[in-house]
Amino acid sequence: MSHTVVSPARIGRSSLGALGVLALALGALQTVVEPALPLLQRELGVSPAEGALVGNALLITGAVLTPVAGKLGDRYGGKRVLMWLMAAVSAGGLLAGFAPNLPVLLLGQILQGAMVGALPLSFILVRKHLTTGASQAAIGVVVALFTGGGMVGTAIAGPIAEALSWHGMFVVPTVVIIAATVVVARLMPHDPPIDAEGGIDWPGAVLLSGALLALMIGLVTVTSGGLSPLAIGAIAVLAAALATGWVAVERKAVSPMVDLRMLAKPVMRNSWVLTLVITVSSGMVVFLLPQLFAVDANGYGFAASTTTIGLFLLPGALAGAFSDSVGGIAARRFGPRAVVIVGAVVTAATMLGLAALHTAAWQLVLAKMLTAVAAGVATTALLASTATAVEAEDTGIATSLLVVTRVIGVALGAQIGGAILAAGGDALTDQPAESAFVLGFAVSGLVAASALLVVRSTKKGIKA
The missing domain is CATH 1.20.1250.20 (MFS general substrate transporter like domains)
Structure with missing residues (x-):
């Protein structure tokens, strides 16, 4: 296994500032939905159970990506994978910003869930390019800004929705994310990939995400009354089968996601x-x-x-x-x-x-x-x-x-x-x-x- 040592001097305040702004915007995009869920339900004409899917779609993607984000960063380079994830988040934010209906909005939220993997990748970058003491301080700043971004999102969702429409709640933070990503891409030095041990547990990731989605959809259909008991039973069987398959895969995988x-x-x-x-x-x-x-x-x-x-x-x-x-x-x-x-x-x-x-x-x-x-x-x-x-x-x-x-x-x-x-x-x-x-x-x-x-x-x- 080979490691390339990168001088801490190669990463400056501008790079850290761009990472911080990116974390702030990501936190805001993640939380704009919480105060706006009742508004989204009225605008889209959906039930509370269907509305809950809007926030949960992002969480499901995050739950699946979080365990593998670090491995991907080690294998392909933290900066490169961070750019991939930010491309997905940006596409999801814009898709949600122009969504005409619930399915398109859910797809946008699923893509936005890639943001959860941005934090471990940011940690990889600062660890590789800073001294131990400086990296600890930088990690603390990034986490604090992500948390602060969540508060910003909670506060700005209403004013943006009233001034622009609910679509603007997604577009405004996404524009900031795109701009910050461009700056990070220009200023942050590349980190070399390393020979990571074990593979990426893609079967486990697919099965877990499928099981969670089936479970959430099952809870919606049980209360909506729109499906027959047979169809609801089929969804329950599917969720149970996917969960069982995930457990079996995780127990046998050489490098399981969990x-x-x-x-x-x-x-x-x-x-x-x-x-x-x-x-x-x-x-x-x-x-x-x-x-x-x-x-x-x-x-x-x-x-x-x-x-x-x-x-x-x-x-x-x-x-x-x-x-x-x-x-x-x-x-x-x-x-x-x-x-x-x-x-x-x-x-x-x-x-x-x-x-x-x-x-x-x-x-x-x-x-x-x-x-x-x-x-x-x-x-x-x-x-x-x-x-x-x-x-x-x-x-x-x-x-x-x-x-x-x-x-x-x-x-x-x-x-x-x-x-x-x-x-x-x-x-x-x-x-x-x-x-x-x-x-x-x-x-x-x-x-x-x-x-x-x-x-x-x-x-x-x-x-x-």
């Missing part, structure tokens, strides 16, 4: 189950709150515009960013078990309380903040503790499994929330009934509370 053998270790298995439970509950919150903000104020809604919804969600985004930064510290000081218990109790109590009382906007804003902090601290604590509990050579495998689980959990939770609202729709108003929101909040709270049962039954595996 090494499922890690789940044989108690600390890994327990962290995986808890991460999935926490993020499913969190995903339901992420989907349900904007929907309730947008419902006409006929006794239980707020008739909020996309701009207002974005402002209501912004404190929660800030709280979530804060929680991600302190999760590891909390795990080290109090132990992951204590952090998970507190997070589960806070989330369960908040959502069950919201099911009973949701008549004022501040109640929803506060609920979003509390659940964002609880979920962020708990999942980050699990990630940090697992990274230090497994063998050093297994760190990458273990953390990638948990990162993928976080993405899948949020997507699954959002789709479940959409299915509940679609099933509880009011035929007269063509909007979800208040009882559907009550049920959704209660289910989210109960899912979070189930983490306490997992902790109790597996407490030996998640000690500090």
Whole structure:
């Protein structure tokens, strides 16, 4: 295996600045959908369950690409692969920006999901071209700007949609992405590929993406009533077959995208189950709150515009960013078990309380903040503790499994929330009934509370 040493001096502030702007724009493009989902559902004439697919399509692509992005960067060069991914993201953003209907918008979102792989590739570039200390600082800046971009996207979605139309929400960040990509291509030095060990698990990637898409589509069709029970059963069988095939491929692959053998270790298995439970509950919150903000104020809604919804969600985004930064510290000081218990109790109590009382906007804003902090601290604590509990050579495998689980959990939770609202729709108003929101909040709270049962039954595996 040969390595070419590149002088740290070859990468300057302009290159890092371009990477930072790119991360900021990517974060914005990823989050413009969250406050605008009710608007998109009205404009496209789709149900909440179908609307949930818009955000989940991006997450599914991200879940599949994240484990392989680093391998692709090592094999072909980080800069080259980053340019490939940005081409896909740019095409997806423009496709979504001019989408005439839901299928085209979903295709655009699927392509945009390639953005999730941009972060590990950015890390590869700064590691290869900077000293250790400088690369750590640069990575922190890129992550912070990506997170900050998410807040920007939440805030600008409404004003852009009102000024230009919902198509502009995708076009404006995409134009910035294209410009930043051009600058990165010109200023960032090429990094030489290395002889990466093992191949790329393309069969595993295809099977996982197919299984997730079939699962999401199945949740939509169950609540839409547009298909016969036989057709719904066929989709369920397809999803199960694809998932089974993925497990079989991962167990036999020389270089699997997700090494499922890690789940044989108690600390890994327990962290995986808890991460999935926490993020499913969190995903339901992420989907349900904007929907309730947008419902006409006929006794239980707020008739909020996309701009207002974005402002209501912004404190929660800030709280979530804060929680991600302190999760590891909390795990080290109090132990992951204590952090998970507190997070589960806070989330369960908040959502069950919201099911009973949701008549004022501040109640929803506060609920979003509390659940964002609880979920962020708990999942980050699990990630940090697992990274230090497994063998050093297994760190990458273990953390990638948990990162993928976080993405899948949020997507699954959002789709479940959409299915509940679609099933509880009011035929007269063509909007979800208040009882559907009550049920959704209660289910989210109960899912979070189930983490306490997992902790109790597996407490030996998640000690500090």
